[in-house]
Amino acid sequence: MRLAAVAALSLLVSWVIIQVAADAAVPAPAGWNLIFSDDFNGAAGSGVNGTNWQYTTGTGYPGGPANFGTHEVETMTASTANVALDGAGNLKITPQRDGAGNWTSGRIETRRADFQPPAGGKLRVEGRIQMPDVTGAxxxxxxxxxxxxxxxxxxxxxxxxxxxxxxxxxxxxxxxxxxxxxxxxxxxxxxxxxxxxxxxxxxxxxxxxxxxxxxxxxxxxxxxxxxxxxxxxxxxxxxxxxxxxxxxxxxxxxxxxxxxxxxxxxxxxxxxxxxxxRAYAFAYDDVNDRSSVQILSNSNPPTSLTLGIGW
Structure with missing residues (x-):
């Protein structure tokens, strides 16, 4: 499993990955073995620990779909203007738009790609993520x-x-x-x-x-x-x-x-x-079907929901 911290808005992030032995019931946190963590300690404005993390830059993976396959408009960079520690134990991922309207942002992934539980065991991933407090204009x-x-x-x-x-x-x-x-x-x-x-x-x-x-x-x-x-x-x-x-x-x-x-x-x-x-950014954003909300027919109602969170 490869863990990626991905953002389209300014985020504060912290990650912990822990595992438990096979056949164990889900225990209290003390029963897990820590195999990776990063509290993002460091000087404000500095980059991430290069031993743990690597930057994904550009607009897609080599050989992959354009714009990461999700219609993203930003170009990913390794600049501390986009990805930097805040000096208080947090990672800030901040999008920037220049005068011409071009967006940049940041995407980092762990260098390790071998995260997995023992046979029959469980893997637990925890993150502390704060979305921006959007106010003003x-x-x-x-x-x-x-x-x-x-x-x-x-x-x-x-x-x-x-x-x-x-x-x-x-x-x-x-x-x-x-x-x-x-x-x-x-x-x-x-x-x-x-x-x-x-x-x-x-x-x-x-x-x-x-x-x-x-x-x-x-x-x-x-x-x-x-x-x-x-x-x-x-x-x-x-x-x-x-x-x-x-x-x-x-x-x-x-x-x-x-x-x-x-x-x-x-x-x-x-x-x-x-x-x-698509988005639902104001009360009548569904006029002309521009909303991100999709209305499903009662004749074929959904039975499950799968969420992918950039991993």
């Missing part, structure tokens, strides 16, 4: 600066105003799953009808409501909302996040998403690194 939905009264409470307001002004001068129309919605902003309210004649009226949302997909974009029935209002709000929410709200021709074209600013950079990042560029 990197997490607009939950960060306090984007809430009313916060320093970024109007982050999208000029864009929202531009969109509302555009659909004051021009008719708005979209087709969602074969159903047409049309309308126009009149006296500040987007007013129109669904293909079946159902009316809707949507007021201009705030930055907070766009990032949360809430308020004007998700009014409950007891707040004067309706299914049709929430459908329109859902699609506008997705369009604002993806930076395509001004052109409905782009609303269902993933190739146009996240190219223009302002946009949701948090969502854009996860769609950049996600397998098949």
């Amino acid at each position: 990197a997490a607009p939905r939950s960060a306090s600066p984007f809430k009313p009264g916060g320093t970024q409470a109007n982050y999208l307001q000029s864009y929202i105003d531009q969109v509302w002004n555009y659909y004051t001068a021009n008719q708005w129309s979209e087709v969602h799953d074969g159903v047409t919605f049309t309308g126009r902003v009149v006296n500040g309210l987007l007013t129109g009808t669904k293909q079946d004649g159902s009316p809707f009226t949507v007021r201009k949302p705030t930055t907070t409501e766009v990032f949360e997909c809430s308020g004007a974009l998700a009014l409950g029935d007891n707040q004067g909302g309706s299914v049709t209002i929430r459908e329109v709000g859902r699609d506008f929410c997705a369009a604002f996040h993806r930076g395509v709200a001004l052109n409905t021709a782009y609303w269902y074209d993933p190739a146009k998403y996240y190219l223009a600013s302002p946009k949701d950079d948090y969502s854009a990042y996860f769609h950049t690194i996600g397998i098949d560029h």
